Amino acid sequence: MTVTRTTDLQKADQHWSKIIEIQRRKLITYLTSILNCQHLAEDALQETFIRLSHTCESVDSVSNHSAYCYQTAKNIAIDMLRKKNKENWISIENTEYLQFIDEHENLEENYIKQKLNKRMVQAVNRLSNRHQHILSLYKRGGYKQNEIAKICAISPTLVNFTLQEVVTTCKRAVTH
Secondary structure, eight states: HHHHHHHHHHHHHHHHHHHEEEHHHHHHHHHHHHHSHHHHHHHHHHHHHHHHHHHHHHGGSSSHHHHHHHHHHHHHHHHHHHHHHHHHHHHHHHGGGGGGOOOOOOSHHHHHHHHHHHHHHHHHHHHHHHHHHHHHHHHHHHHHHHHHHHHSSEEESHHHHHHHHHHHHHHHHHHH
């Protein structure tokens, strides 16, 4: 019994390892878009492998392995965000007042930067999901326009046009 169970776990490890290796670059980009940090995304991917290899004893019980892998990775990323938010909430209450003093001399510049960032975020949030996805692949994923075209199953010209629309939208948000 023990030998069979160990062999099944080894097969599951190898199977999930192959799935993650094939999807690695896309998974890192996907997780980075959720966590806003590539290092955290890599940690989440590692945790995904561990969770998949230990909780899925029967690989055959999963019908779509890639989708299951993405969903597991997404759940882990969300858990990481929740934990980070909880830690931030707890640490703020236990800090001393002096840590909140602004050391920057020019508060006006900071205010302008904050407003600009807020307008940029609002402009990006108003973009369609497709535009946001292409922007994320381009900026965070480091993909080239030809690679994005293959991933999204569209022409490189459409990718270029979409990125130009994003730039125009963001410029309008900044100037208004």
